[in-house]
Amino acid sequence: VDTEGNQIAQGEVSYPEGTNVNGAYSTEQLTIPNYTFVKMGDDSLPTSGTLTKAGVNGTVIYVYAPAYTATTKTVNETINYVDQDGHSVAASYTAQPVTFLTVTNPVDGSSVTYYSTTTTDSSLDKETGLPTNSNWVVAASADFQEVVNPEVKGYTVTSNDAPNSDLTSVSNQNVDNNSNDLNFTVVYTKNAPTVTTETKTVNETIHYVYKDGSKAADDYVATPVEFTRTVSTDAVTGEKTYGAWSADQTFGAVTSPELKGYTPDQTAIAAQTVNGNSNDLSFTVVYTKDAPTVTTETKTVNETIHYVYKDGTTAHDDYVATPVEFTRTVSTDA
Numbered sequence: 001v002d003t004e005g006n007q008i009a010q011g012e013v014s015y016p017e018g019t020n021v022n023g024a025y026s027t028e029q030l031t032i033p034n035y036t037f038v039k040m041g042d043d044s045l046p047t048s049g050t051l052t053k054a055g056v057n058g059t060v061i062y063v064y065a066p067a068y069t070a071t072t073k074t075v076n077e078t079i080n081y082v083d084q085d086g087h088s089v090a091a092s093y094t095a096q097p098v099t100f101l102t103v104t105n106p107v108d109g110s111s112v113t114y115y116s117t118t119t120t121d122s123s124l125d126k127e128t129g130l131p132t133n134s135n136w137v138v139a140a141s142a143d144f145q146e147v148v149n150p151e152v153k154g155y156t157v158t159s160n161d162a163p164n165s166d167l168t169s170v171s172n173q174n175v176d177n178n179s180n181d182l183n184f185t186v187v188y189t190k191n192a193p194t195v196t197t198e199t200k201t202v203n204e205t206i207h208y209v210y211k212d213g214s215k216a217a218d219d220y221v222a223t224p225v226e227f228t229r230t231v232s233t234d235a236v237t238g239e240k241t242y243g244a245w246s247a248d249q250t251f252g253a254v255t256s257p258e259l260k261g262y263t264p265d266q267t268a269i270a271a272q273t274v275n276g277n278s279n280d281l282s283f284t285v286v287y288t289k290d291a292p293t294v295t296t297e298t299k300t301v302n303e304t305i306h307y308v309y310k311d312g313t314t315a316h317d318d319y320v321a322t323p324v325e326f327t328r329t330v331s332t333d334a
Contacts, residue, residue: 001041003065003127008032013060023051027060034106035064038127066107068129070122074099075175077144077182079162081152089188090150098142100177103129113177115142141176154236155188162186191235198231198242202274204251204281208264216287217257225249227276245276261334262287290334299326 001007014026026048029037040047041061051057077095082088096117103124104111112129114136121133148169149157162170162184170184204222209215230243251272256264265286272281302323307316 001061001063002035003038003063008035008064011062019051021051021054025049025051029062032064034067036067036126037062038065039063065127066105066129068124068126069104069106070124070131071102071104072099072120072122073102073177074120075177075179075181077173077175077184079147079170079184079186081150081186081188083155083188083190084158089152089155093147095144095147098144098175100142101131101136102177103131105129112138113140115139117142141174144173144175144182146170146172149186152188154191154234156191157186158189159187160184193232193234193241196231196233198229200227200229200245200276201225202227202249202278202280204272205283206254206269207282207284208257208287209284210262210287210289216259216262220254222251222254225251225274229276248273248275250274251281256285259287261290263290292334293332295330295332297328297330299328300324301326 009030009032011027011030015023016026017023019025028047041059041063043059044061045058047060074097076097079093080088081090081092099116099120101114101116101122102111103114114131116133116135116137119133119135121131123132124130125132146169149160149167157167160167160170162173162182165171165184170186173182175182201224203224206220208217208219227245227249229245232241232243233239234241251274253268253271255268256266265288266283269283269285274281300323303321305319305321307314307318309315
């Protein structure tokens with residue numbers, strides 16, 4: 001009989017010594033197409049035994065269930081993140097696979113579909129045809145959940161071939177036991193480089209000092225000159241590419257100041273042409289004290305004798321001696 005008690009076949013009983021009280025009997029299972037033996041009936045006699053009384057001693061009942069068949073199908077979802085040349089820009093996403101289990105009753109042709117993301121065990125209970133693993137869920141289809149596209153430094157998503165999806169994510173994808181593996185591609189385009197302007201200032205300073213290094217005059221500080229160039233920064237690597245500096249510029253010639261009594265080692269600092277690669281300019285003009293000026297000084301000493309009366313009037317012509325003259329050198333500090 002089947003599990004509902006309906007008779008589906010009838011076998012034969014063997015009586016080796018006839019159907020006598022205390023006589024032996026034996027039976028065997030039948031092979032019944034589309035069925036499988038599961039147990040003996042609750043009110044069944046043993047499969048083999050002894051007849052204990054005259055008349056009907058009882059019935060040997062073999063219970064069969066449909067020979068349920070189980071087939072599985074696993075569906076995978078993979079999302080690849082690539083640039084326009086097909087090179088990977090982020091690790092591919094692999095979803096937890098969805099496995100479908102289809103249990104078919106060969107007797108009436110009915111089937112039940114289950115799915116699971118945690119088991120592929122297709123063992124069935126022989127009697128009921130139910131999966132023995134509790135992780136199966138009765139459903140004809142299942143969803144792969146939405147997957148947000150990863151952020152990739154320096155790139156922007158420009159296409160996504162997954163159905164019903166946009167540039168932000170791969171949407172939920174419904175699959176069943178007839179679905180093929182899902183393979184989607186999200187394409188990223190490299191962002192344009194960031195272009196900025198870099199500025200550099202070059203200065204010129206001239207120091208005026210004595211030989212001992214002390215200050216001789218105020219420094220000369222030229223009006224600074226400025227250069228610019230473009231800097232292109234790669235959106236992905238951060239690598240910088242530099243443009244050419246703006247045109248060369250020139251600091252004018254500078255005449256060294258005059259300091260009384262001193263001579264500079266450079267009468268002027270020549271014009272200086274600089275560019276964006278130049279460092280600040282610094283010059284030092286050293287002043288040396290000039291030698292003293294040596295001259296000769298002359299002095300004349302005279303002698304005069306006056307001859308007078310007591311009342312002061314001239315008594316005789318003055319006597320004037322021949323003058324005497326003295327000389328000396330004079331050294332004038334510069």
